[in-house]
Amino acid sequence: MDLAAKFHMINTIKTVSISTLDIDKPHDILRAEKIITKFGPTVSLLIAQSPTQTVKVFLPKRYSTLFTEEDINNINVQENPLFHLVFKGTCSTGAHMIEVHRKTY
Numbered sequence: 001m002d003l004a005a006k007f008h009m010i011n012t013i014k015t016v017s018i019s020t021l022d023i024d025k026p027h028d029i030l031r032a033e034k035i036i037t038k039f040g041p042t043v044s045l046l047i048a049q050s051p052t053q054t055v056k057v058f059l060p061k062r063y064s065t066l067f068t069e070e071d072i073n074n075i076n077v078q079e080n081p082l083f084h085l086v087f088k089g090t091c092s093t094g095a096h097m098i099e100v101h102r103k104t105y
Helices: 003-012 069-077
Strands: 026-037 040-050 053-058 083-090 096-102
Touching (some): 026 069
Antiparallel strands (some): 026 040, 026 083, 040 053, 083 096
16 A cells, blocks of 8 residues: 555544444454554554445453454455454453454455
8 A cells, every 4th residue: 555545544534432333243354453552552443344345443451452464464465355354242340252264255
């Protein structure tokens, strides 16, 4: 991705809560990034909410620790998305439940 495209992407992408995603709907993971927030380290994912709209979500800490640098690099270098993010709802304690699935073509 060239620099102009990266700037355009940053200016047009909105950040949403995972809880706003449709339950059990797979969202292509387009990019991943490890970042430090005021709440500590986490992973942000750029996902396709529809064929024409992308959004950014921050993973809960318990999930973000599962991503290695190699996992993030593998996501970011692929032309076509390799994985789906699926929001499974919230458990009885209110924690967000998510899954990542490898795409099958």
